[in-house]
Every structure is written in C-alpha cells, then in structure tokens.
Amino acid sequence: MLAIKPYESVVPSIATNPLPTLAADSASIWIVIAAYNETSRLGKTLAELLPHYSNVVVVDDGSRDDTAAVAEKAGVWTLRHPINRGQGAALQTGIDFAIQTGADVIVTFDADGQHDPADIPAILAPVLAGTADIALGSRFLGKTIGMPFSRRVVLKLAVIFTRIVSQIKVTDTHNGFRSFSRSAATAIRIYQDRMAHASEILDEIRRQGLRYAEVPVTIRYTAGTLAKGQSSFNAVRIAWQFLVGKVTK
Amino acid sequence: MNTFQVVSLILLAVLFLRDLRKWVRARSGRGVRMLRCIVWAGAAVAITMPDQLTYLALHLGIHRGADLVLYVTVLAFLWVSFTLYTRSLRLERELTSLTRHLAIRDAVHKPVQSD
Numbered sequence: 141m142l143a144i145k146p147y148e149s150v151v152p153s154i155a156t157n158p159l160p161t162l163a164a165d166s167a168s169i170w171i172v173i174a175a176y177n178e179t180s181r182l183g184k185t186l187a188e189l190l191p192h193y194s195n196v197v198v199v200d201d202g203s204r205d206d207t208a209a210v211a212e213k214a215g216v217w218t219l220r221h222p223i224n225r226g227q228g229a230a231l232q233t234g235i236d237f238a239i240q241t242g243a244d245v246i247v248t249f250d251a252d253g254q255h256d257p258a259d260i261p262a263i264l265a266p267v268l269a270g271t272a273d274i275a276l277g278s279r280f281l282g283k284t285i286g287m288p289f290s291r292r293v294v295l296k297l298a299v300i301f302t303r304i305v306s307q308i309k310v311t312d313t314h315n316g317f318r319s320f321s322r323s324a325a326t327a328i329r330i331y332q333d334r335m336a337h338a339s340e341i342l343d344e345i346r347r348q349g350l351r352y353a354e355v356p357v358t359i360r361y362t363a364g365t366l367a368k369g370q371s372s373f374n375a376v377r378i379a380w381q382f383l384v385g386k387v388t389k
Numbered sequence: 390m391n392t393f394q395v396v397s398l399i400l401l402a403v404l405f406l407r408d409l410r411k412w413v414r415a416r417s418g419r420g421v422r423m424l425r426c427i428v429w430a431g432a433a434v435a436i437t438m439p440d441q442l443t444y445l446a447l448h449l450g451i452h453r454g455a456d457l458v459l460y461v462t463v464l465a466f467l468w469v470s471f472t473l474y475t476r477s478l479r480l481e482r483e484l485t486s487l488t489r490h491l492a493i494r495d496a497v498h499k500p501v502q503s504d
Contacts, residue, residue, distance in 0.1 A: 215500060222492075
C-alpha cells in the first residue's frame with residue numbers, strides 16, 4: 141500500500157456524527173475502472189496501480205478492441221458488458237461487483253491514464269477517516285497537465301451549471317476520480333448510463349445529505365485522451381441528458 | 390367526391406377492416422384495436438363530411454374544421470412522443486440491468502500471465 145499523504149480538507153465536512161474510521165491497511169479498498177476501447181492505455185494504467193492495490197475491477201463496456209484481454213492478462217477482475225452501455229452504467233456495474241465482494245471503500249479511476257495513482261491515498265483519506273461519505277477529486281484545487289483552454293472554459297461552465305441545477309458547491313463537476321464509503325456507494329444508484337452520471341452523483345449527494353469532501357488531484361491530458369474525450373458540443377448534450385433524466389427518473 | 394377522398398376512403402376502409410378483424414379475433418389488446426378502429430372511422434367521417442367537422446369545431450369554439458384536426462393531431466403527437474420516450478427509457482434501463490447481470494455473473498479473474 142502507498143503511504144497515506146496528509147489530507148487537506150478543502151470543503152468543510154457537514155458531518156455532525158463522524159463515521160467509523162477504517163484502517164487503510166485493513167480496509168477492503170476496491171478500484172473500479174470503466175474502460176471502452178482502451179487497449180493502448182489500460183495496460184500502463186494497471187501497471188501503475190497493481191503494485192499498490194490488489195483489488196482492481198475493470199469493466200469493459202462493450203469494447204471493440206482487446207481491452208478485456210489486456211485487463212485479464214494483468215490479472216485484475218474483468219467484467220464485460222456484452223454491449224456498450226456508457227461510462228455511468230459501467231461504473232455502476234463495477235461498484236455493484238465491489239460491494240458484492242465486500243468492499244469497504246470504492247475508488248473510481250479512469251482507464252486512460254488521466255488520473256495519478258499517487259493521489260489515491262489522498263482521495264481515500266476522508267472516507268477512511270470517517271469525515272466524509274464521498275471524496276471528490278478536483279483538478280481545479282489540484283493540478284492539470286496539458287489541459288486546453290477550451291476544456292477549462294467548458295468545465296468552469298459545468299461548475300456553474302451544477303451550482304444552479306444541483307445546488308452543490310463544488311469546484312470540479314466532471315472528475316471521475318472519487319472514493320465512496322460502502323454505505324454511500326450502496327445509497328447512490330447511477331441511472332444516467334452515459335456521461336451525465338457525474339452530475340447525477342452530485343445531485344444524489346445533495347439529495348441524500350451525504351457528507352463530501354473535495355480533494356486536490358492531478359489530471360494529465362494527452363493527445364490521445366483529448367481525442368477520445370468530450371467535445372464542447374457534447375457538454376451541451378450531457379447537460380440535456382442530465383436534465384431529461386431528472387424529470388423522467 | 391374528389392380523388393383524394395376516394396383514395397383516402399379506400400385506404401381507411403382497409404385499415405378499419407384489418408383492425409376490426411384483429412379486434413374480433415384478439416384475446417388481449419382489444420382496447421387498442423378498438424381505439425384504432427374509432428380513429429380510422431373518425432378520419433373517414435372528417436374527410437367525407439368536412440361540413441360536419443366544421444360544425445363540430447364551431448361547437449368547440451374553433452372556427453375551422455381544419456384547425457380542429459391540426460390541434461388534435463398536435464396533441465396526439467405530443468402524447469405519442471412522451472409515451473414512446475418513456476417506454477424507450479424504461480427499455481434502456483432494463484437493457485443496462487441485463488447487461489450488468491451478465492457482466493457480474495461472468496466475471497473473470499485469471500492469475501497473472503508471464504510472457
């Protein structure tokens with residue numbers, strides 16, 4: 141296990157009754173990775189993770205390439221969606237599996253290498269310490285490497301959108317780097333199969349009154365991740381999916 | 390009777406008789422078949438007797454029969470759209486649940502392979 145780095149609590153916890161604390165070395169920590177056509181990047185991501193975390197589950201979301209084979213070869217738990225259902229659906233599948241397997245804490249982590257495994261101890265800390273049900277990674281409190289200006293603008297607009305619609309004050313809304321306590325992971329059910337799940341999670345945190353903390357993390361952009369990532373137009377579509385999902389739930 | 394009325398009536402008669410036959414034979418879904426028969430019959434009346442349609446429209450506070458048809462069509466379109474969209478969302482969720490069930494059931498964990 142990596143050593144736990146000092147945790148910087150950015151958003152004061154709204155907790156009045158602290159949750160039971162978990163020892164980092166004995167808690168069952170599961171890393172959930174949703175992957176779609178990630179043959180070229182998944183292997184490196186898993187190679188960085190596996191020396192430190194043994195409970196890793198990759199959900200291959202109906203990839204047309206060898207993503208599942210790469211995961212199987214790395215020796216991690218591999219789940220395959222027979223057809224593509226979207227990142228939100230894949231994460232929920234991995235979370236369900238981790239809960240069934242006895243996870244105490246669940247971390248969601250990107251397959252494409254955008255997240256830094258060195259940040260995992262920090263994202264685990266508030267949940268392990270019992271000061272939060274959910275820890276949310278924030279690139280705007282942490283660091284970004286190679287983020288284009290247009291992406292920064294879109295993400296800032298998403299923050300404003302979330303403050304208005306979900307009424308939750310966070311600095312980063314579509315960051316897939318999070319940790320959940322077992323009870324929070326059980327309480328939150330992702331119905332937004334596609335990318336709007338990130339907004340849905342924030343919505344559920346507020347609706348259920350869950351305790352959250354934002355944790356500075358580093359997001360690394362590369363030409364490959366930017367090519368596959370969400371375009372500015374997609375941001376509008378995600379917002380639309382989220383709003384429609386809210387009224388048709 | 391003009392050409393449009395003749396062609397429309399033939400088409401509507403075929404649809405009406407087809408649904409009537411299925412309504413008689415059906416064991417379930419009879420309500421939907423009956424509704425369809427009523428819609429075809431109503432369309433036939435509206436096409437062949439536009440004056441009666443205008444008369445009905447005036448009684449409803451609408452000045453023209455054509456406007457009545459337009460309003461009813463728009464309302465029906467919205468109802469069908471919402472119904473189909475909701476059904477589509479439900480199917481999507483069921484599809485995801487099934488996919489998830491299969492993925493978890495067939496989870497694989499192989500020992501690390503050395504090259």
